[in-house]
Amino acid sequence: MSTRARAVRWGVPAAAVLVVAGAIGAGPVIAAVQGDPQLPELTAEQLIGEVSAKWSGTGTMPPMSGTIVETASLGIPGLPAAPVGTSPLALLSGSHELKVWYGSADRFRIAIPGAMSEQNVIYNGGQAWWWDSAANTATKIKLPVDDPAPAPLPTAVTPPDAARQALAMAESDTAISVGNDATVAGRAAYELVLAPKAAESLVRDVRVAIDGETLVPLRVQVFAEGAAEPAFEVGFDSITFAEPAPENFTFTPPPGAKVTEGDLPAFTQAQPQMPAGDVAVTGSGWTSVVTLPFDAAALKDNPILAAAKPVEGGRVITTKLVSALLTDDGRLLAGAVTPETLEKAAG
Amino acid sequence: MARPWQATVRSALRLFRSELGLIFRRPRTVAMLAVVAVVPVLFGAAIRVFGDDGEAILVQVAGNGLALGFVAFTFMVPLILPVVVAVVAGDAVAGEAGLGTLRHLLTAPAGRTRLLGVKFAGMSVFALATSLIIMVAALLTGLVLFPVGPVTLLSGSTVPLVEGLLRIGLVALYVTLGMIALGTLALAVSVFTDTSIGAVVTTVVLVLVSQILTVIPQLDAISPYLLTSWFQRFDGALREPLATGDMGQGVLAFAAYIAIFGSLAWARFTSRDVTS
Numbered sequence: 001m002s003t004r005a006r007a008v009r010w011g012v013p014a015a016a017v018l019v020v021a022g023a024i025g026a027g028p029v030i031a032a033v034q035g036d037p038q039l040p041e042l043t044a045e046q047l048i049g050e051v052s053a054k055w056s057g058t059g060t061m062p063p064m065s066g067t068i069v070e071t072a073s074l075g076i077p078g079l080p081a082a083p084v085g086t087s088p089l090a091l092l093s094g095s096h097e098l099k100v101w102y103g104s105a106d107r108f109r110i111a112i113p114g115a116m117s118e119q120n121v122i123y124n125g126g127q128a129w130w131w132d133s134a135a136n137t138a139t140k141i142k143l144p145v146d147d148p149a150p151a152p153l154p155t156a157v158t159p160p161d162a163a164r165q166a167l168a169m170a171e172s173d174t175a176i177s178v179g180n181d182a183t184v185a186g187r188a189a190y191e192l193v194l195a196p197k198a199a200e201s202l203v204r205d206v207r208v209a210i211d212g213e214t215l216v217p218l219r220v221q222v223f224a225e226g227a228a229e230p231a232f233e234v235g236f237d238s239i240t241f242a243e244p245a246p247e248n249f250t251f252t253p254p255p256g257a258k259v260t261e262g263d264l265p266a267f268t269q270a271q272p273q274m275p276a277g278d279v280a281v282t283g284s285g286w287t288s289v290v291t292l293p294f295d296a297a298a299l300k301d302n303p304i305l306a307a308a309k310p311v312e313g314g315r316v317i318t319t320k321l322v323s324a325l326l327t328d329d330g331r332l333l334a335g336a337v338t339p340e341t342l343e344k345a346a347g
Numbered sequence: 348m349a350r351p352w353q354a355t356v357r358s359a360l361r362l363f364r365s366e367l368g369l370i371f372r373r374p375r376t377v378a379m380l381a382v383v384a385v386v387p388v389l390f391g392a393a394i395r396v397f398g399d400d401g402e403a404i405l406v407q408v409a410g411n412g413l414a415l416g417f418v419a420f421t422f423m424v425p426l427i428l429p430v431v432v433a434v435v436a437g438d439a440v441a442g443e444a445g446l447g448t449l450r451h452l453l454t455a456p457a458g459r460t461r462l463l464g465v466k467f468a469g470m471s472v473f474a475l476a477t478s479l480i481i482m483v484a485a486l487l488t489g490l491v492l493f494p495v496g497p498v499t500l501l502s503g504s505t506v507p508l509v510e511g512l513l514r515i516g517l518v519a520l521y522v523t524l525g526m527i528a529l530g531t532l533a534l535a536v537s538v539f540t541d542t543s544i545g546a547v548v549t550t551v552v553l554v555l556v557s558q559i560l561t562v563i564p565q566l567d568a569i570s571p572y573l574l575t576s577w578f579q580r581f582d583g584a585l586r587e588p589l590a591t592g593d594m595g596q597g598v599l600a601f602a603a604y605i606a607i608f609g610s611l612a613w614a615r616f617t618s619r620d621v622t623s
Binding site for chain 1: 496564587
């Protein structure tokens, strides 16, 4: 066979590789070619006005279903890179996926898929169930009488919740602007940029993507100072605004499952106990520093503590977004500020 | 060659039949299929004799024999199935070269493409056979040893018996496709060497390495490109609603592997000098 014929034959696998690479890269390339979506221009004030008008009064979330992806890379030293399970600690690193189905305020389902397992919260007309396939348990959740909705789970910070929290922080110390329109879960979205004005803050800005059509917050990103990738991100990976199938909201404990009644097990127990004593907050807004009494001996063998850097008068733990100072006289100072600010606050 | 197409098809079918005979009449193939069939039976017997130990997935089996099908796939997909498929696929071309029979099979360049296609088809049938044997062995064992009834899914909902069986079938098909993708990789390695054991070991080592890479959290970014990280996604068949997105992506990943390694094998096989 001639060299040329051979070269042609090897062109086939090369073409196959190119096609596959093209298929993988097509999404970003198409997005780049299409450019930013074009939504009607709004100033920051108009945008916040429209959003709060929509959500503060009688505005309700439209029925929808979708996948939420939460990604955190806070750079906490000593934290195992991939903590397993659904403890709040596990959410501080790595990427997590949630599926949501939302019919109305009294009908929704949240599923946390795992490898050969799944956890579900199903809430329907005043009844809430927590299903854990790995433990084979169905828990009927006791609901507080005056508040029908179950307490928000740490894992279930939906974009609307996160946006509300971010907007609540927007005070006089925040520069608010509207960034370039973004595409989130295939939808054109406004991007509200909240940047702290104080120089000692570790947060560069918080970006909230708001769907251009329904004004549903689709994504919240927190960027640390000097980082190109967000340190924390929660947003929709896919979303469909349509009434989900009714069978998503019905749950009957399967035969053989342990049926119990109680609180949300995995989360409430894992919540850290607040140390007793005086908690003081100094500073305000982005640069608030929390001071609380803290006994370092209680955390003696904790890998996070072992990674702390000794400084004058204590030890400092720094992450991309939060610094903590453990003083030798038994106090813990923490805030989204530089370690120097903490040392100053410690006095 | 101006032959009518019926003759071409007929000769390809003849080649395919002889390839199937070559694969399935080998004592080692029979032994491997027997092992594959016995493992689910052992699982069932162990759960029956020693109890479920409170492990949720085993409790399911004790309550419903159909769940044994899922359990069997869960435990066999990471290693046993890949090894078995690698042995057959890795041997496909290199084995003939090693025995010196490859020379006789090849007469014209056009015949090489057909021969490789037949090798691919034979390997695919073997992959399907292993999946079906696991499924049937597990279902029969479950039927004999445990009560059988509606199936509980991972999402906590219960589906009727027939739908449960269909979902197990879906799992078997998904696993088959994954194993064909792996077999294509082994076939490509097999074309590049004259020693079948080399092709088999290379494939198994690749499977192990890629499974280790999947476990390292710092390498999360590459795991979607590794074949093995898609094998276990058959659990999408056990969710309500069916996780078609996840499984569809898995099928696309398998198709990509088949296209790349199939064409690599073809390019090498049709252009190399066969001396043995």
